[in-house]
Amino acid sequence: MAKLYNQLTEYSKSDMYPLHMPGHKRRLMGEMPKEFYQADITEINGFDNLHEPEEIFVELQEKVAKLCGAKKSYFLVNGSTCGVLAAISACLPKGGHLLMARNAHKSAYHAAYLRELKVTYLWPEFIPEYPIYEAITPMQVEKALEKDSTIQAVFLVSPTYEGRIADIRAIADCVHKHDRLLIVDEAHGAHLGFDRRFAQNSVVQGADIVIQSTHKTLPAPTQTAILHVNGDRVPIDLLERFLHIYQTSSPSYLLLSGIENAYDLVEKEGAQLFERFYQNWIELLHQLEACRVLRFLPRKDDRNHDIGKLIMDTGKTMRSGQWLFELLLEKYHLQLEMAAGSYCLAMFTIGDTEEGYERLAKALLEIDEMLLAEQKTGIRANLSASLDAEFQNTPRDREDDENALFKAWDCPKVEIPLEKAEGRVAGEFINLYPPGFPILVPGEQISATDLEQLQKNLADGLHVQGIVKKQANYFVKVVSEKI
Numbered sequence: 001m002a003k004l005y006n007q008l009t010e011y012s013k014s015d016m017y018p019l020h021m022p023g024h025k026r027r028l029m030g031e032m033p034k035e036f037y038q039a040d041i042t043e044i045n046g047f048d049n050l051h052e053p054e055e056i057f058v059e060l061q062e063k064v065a066k067l068c069g070a071k072k073s074y075f076l077v078n079g080s081t082c083g084v085l086a087a088i089s090a091c092l093p094k095g096g097h098l099l100m101a102r103n104a105h106k107s108a109y110h111a112a113y114l115r116e117l118k119v120t121y122l123w124p125e126f127i128p129e130y131p132i133y134e135a136i137t138p139m140q141v142e143k144a145l146e147k148d149s150t151i152q153a154v155f156l157v158s159p160t161y162e163g164r165i166a167d168i169r170a171i172a173d174c175v176h177k178h179d180r181l182l183i184v185d186e187a188h189g190a191h192l193g194f195d196r197r198f199a200q201n202s203v204v205q206g207a208d209i210v211i212q213s214t215h216k217t218l219p220a221p222t223q224t225a226i227l228h229v230n231g232d233r234v235p236i237d238l239l240e241r242f243l244h245i246y247q248t249s250s251p252s253y254l255l256l257s258g259i260e261n262a263y264d265l266v267e268k269e270g271a272q273l274f275e276r277f278y279q280n281w282i283e284l285l286h287q288l289e290a291c292r293v294l295r296f297l298p299r300k301d302d303r304n305h306d307i308g309k310l311i312m313d314t315g316k317t318m319r320s321g322q323w324l325f326e327l328l329l330e331k332y333h334l335q336l337e338m339a340a341g342s343y344c345l346a347m348f349t350i351g352d353t354e355e356g357y358e359r360l361a362k363a364l365l366e367i368d369e370m371l372l373a374e375q376k377t378g379i380r381a382n383l384s385a386s387l388d389a390e391f392q393n394t395p396r397d398r399e400d401d402e403n404a405l406f407k408a409w410d411c412p413k414v415e416i417p418l419e420k421a422e423g424r425v426a427g428e429f430i431n432l433y434p435p436g437f438p439i440l441v442p443g444e445q446i447s448a449t450d451l452e453q454l455q456k457n458l459a460d461g462l463h464v465q466g467i468v469k470k471q472a473n474y475f476v477k478v479v480s481e482k483i
């Protein structure tokens with residue numbers, strides 16, 4: 001395949017003089033490699049237009065749709081972010097009513113804000129004994145749709161950032177029984193469906209729109225993503241209108257050919273690449289079974305966990321997730337994806353070599369030995385208990401004002417010291433980043449538990465967006481008037 005890429009490289013060798021954008025004119029590269037700029041063009045003759053595809057993009061998008069089992073697929077260059085914005089905007093009228101998983105990425109909240117949606121949250125449960133959200137269940141969706149007939153669409157994340165996979169087939173059946181639309185944010189699942197031993201993707205399981213970040217779990221450049229449409233329920237005209245609105249009018253051909261290249265690779269070499277991925281992953285999990293204090297997800301035979309997402313949990317030790325994250329970084333030169341209270345997350349894809357698996361396994365076995373010895377000395381023995389409590393107390397049952405988000409975000413605000421914030425109404429999103437879903441949404445009242453959790457996150461050195469640090473003090477923006 002790699003048709004677009006070949007066309008770009010052929011063009012870069014031709015004598016065609018560029019009297020058009022981009023401004024580097026395929027000539028001034030600075031210190032960048034010349035291949036990068038020579039193939040960087042815009043919508044010139046013979047290269048089609050992503051926003052009104054007639055030639056090569058029709059062909060490429062159809063090919064990907066076929067590979068992924070979709071009716072129609074769209075290449076995205078503004079990440080899954082613009083796919084989520086466009087999908088929610090197209091599936092609900094302004095002021096509509098969305099049922100949304102509370103662990104959704106901030107882009108879903110931004111869509112709700114822009115379209116002034118009423119939002120009802122589905123709070124995921126925790127996995128027993130782990131401080132990790134489980135995926136939303138069919139039963140939760142069914143109950144919410146039974147309870148409120150004004151809901152127009154359902155938005156879920158699967159796999160979650162931590163790798164939990166929802167039963168999308170059962171959820172799609174339930175949503176369609178109620179004649180509603182199902183959007184699945186599968187930003188972390190672009191690799192799904194290419195090997196029979198992994199979960200299927202949400203497209204073939206019946207979701208109406210599925211958004212995948214090709215850059216996260218396939219070998220495609222950062223910013224690239226795909227939006228798939230399934231069946232006949234989605235208003236295609238509106239979807240395309242919103243893709244026009246949220247996507248740049250100058251999509252990068254380098255990024256677009258990077259999407260093409262990733263699927264080309266999957267088509268030609270997927271069988272070997274996924275086999276190797278699977279074998280390395282299974283071997284890693286097998287080796288980690290020897291650890292005595294560190295705990296891992298997936299557990300044995302856990303079919304609801306995504307391949308490649310390894311949760312390393314320190315909850316039964318005297319150390320935090322951030323401590324493990326930093327130790328792996330500084331001593332072993334292993335850069336993880338993220339750390340939270342008592343766990344951290346490593347990500348593997350078909351792009352990994354054996355070296356990555358081997359180095360992580362060796363490091364974790366060594367650290368486990370050390371932690372076991374430390375545990376015997378009993379130093380800092382209270383830490384794990386307090387970290388567990390932090391998550392058990394997360395305010396999952398809070399009753400929210402369902403219209404508060406877009407009202408509160410636009411309200412006049414004041415910045416106050418964090419320690420004085422209890423009882424005030426959040427004026428900004430407060431997110432742990434990564435993963436990027438909110439602890440507090442504008443319009444929500446800040447409880448004592450929220451405050452305690454935020455202070456603990458900050459003390460652990462985690463990156464909390466929405467909290468401002470001035471000298472040694474933390475401040476938060478709250479709504480200054482009643483809304």
Ligand SMILES: Cc1ncc(COP(=O)(O)O)c(C=O)c1O
Nearest residue numbers: 078079080081105157185187213
């Ligand atoms: C669940 C989820 N959805 C959507 C996104 C946005 O994806 P992108 O970075 O491709 O815009 C992210 C990013 O981390 C995410 O974790």
